[in-house]
Amino acid sequence: MSIILFIFGACFGSFFNVCIYRIPRKKSIVTPPSACPKCTHRIMWYDNIPIISYLLLKAKCRFCGKKISVIYPMVELLTAIVFLVAYLKFGLSIKLAIYLILFSLFIIIGFIDADTETIPDVLSIPGIIIGLGTSFFTIGIKSSILGMLVGAGVIGFFIGFWLLVFKKEGMGMGDLMLMAMIGSFTGWVSALYTIFYGSVIGLVFAAILGKRSLQDKLYFGPALVIASFLIIIFGKHILLQ
Ligand SMILES: [Zn+2]
Known part of the structure; x- marks a missing residue:
């Protein structure tokens, strides 16, 4: 179960990266699909696997070869760890669900504030x-x-x-x-x-x-x-x- 929460967290972290980038820029968090911020080429699903893709691609975009920010895998790893720690603290419970919402907001707000000085x-x-x-x-x-x-x-x-x-x-x-x-x-x-x-x-x-x-x-x-x-x-x- 711990492993499932960790993977679950990494996937959410991938989505939080989208939120952290797009919410302060007043863009939709649903569309368009993820794209490289440098060459705007759409990111393929197999290049969008949390943490692992960053390592496989050696931190470079498959299309333009420009560097991918280390912030992305960091957010994914951090979210995975936070989800795991929350599970170890609360077990499978309604409290876990409530605190996962709060911790998710913490991660998104924390990175947006560090980046743009706004909440x-x-x-x-x-x-x-x-x-x-x-x-x-x-x-x-x-x-x-x-x-x-x-x-x-x-x-x-x-x-x-x-x-x-x-x-x-x-x-x-x-x-x-x-x-x-x-x-x-x-x-x-x-x-x-x-x-x-x-x-x-x-x-x-x-x-x-x-x-x-x-x-x-x-x-x-x-x-x-x-x-x-x-x-x-x-x-x-x-x-x-
Ligand atoms: Zn690119």
């Missing part, structure tokens, strides 16, 4: 609705609504604070909607932990990427989704022992 509402708003709607099976509707409000409220406070002190946006409305979504799935306590751990992870990113000042772009969206994933899988005390 599309077309992902976070349906995410909030799904979080509220499925809360009956997880944390209950009251906790879900409270989580949504606390997640959005704290980020709203930070946005206001940043505007006052640094006279510019540190976080955006995208981050606010993302935290509302995370809160609606996990409740207010986990939402606060997510913001705290997310800030720590964001600062680590900033240090690694050599940000000159606090006013540079922070990879806050990706940091938040990583933090929330770790909290859901390993519990709130993963970093604070």
Whole structure:
């Protein structure tokens, strides 16, 4: 069963690559079929097998020979691992289905934010609705609504604070909607932990990427989704022992 979830994840990852590329560019995620972004030649089904095709093609397009980004197999492998870990945590259950939806949104949102510095509402708003709607099976509707409000409220406070002190946006409305979504799935306590751990992870990113000042772009969206994933899988005390 673990193997099936891993393969299932890799296939979804392949679809998420399409979403990550097309959603910020306002293109349909259904049509046209996948094509090489360099030569626009349609990608054959046998060249579109998750992870394996990238290795067989030696990272080059069959038609134009240009390099294929390593991001594609990375997203596929990451999704496969995330699906496997979620299965090991929740078993075959309704919770597994709910958290696979959330983790799928995490992967798509995380990569879109890292790439384009935006978090599309077309992902976070349906995410909030799904979080509220499925809360009956997880944390209950009251906790879900409270989580949504606390997640959005704290980020709203930070946005206001940043505007006052640094006279510019540190976080955006995208981050606010993302935290509302995370809160609606996990409740207010986990939402606060997510913001705290997310800030720590964001600062680590900033240090690694050599940000000159606090006013540079922070990879806050990706940091938040990583933090929330770790909290859901390993519990709130993963970093604070
Ligand atoms: Zn090509």
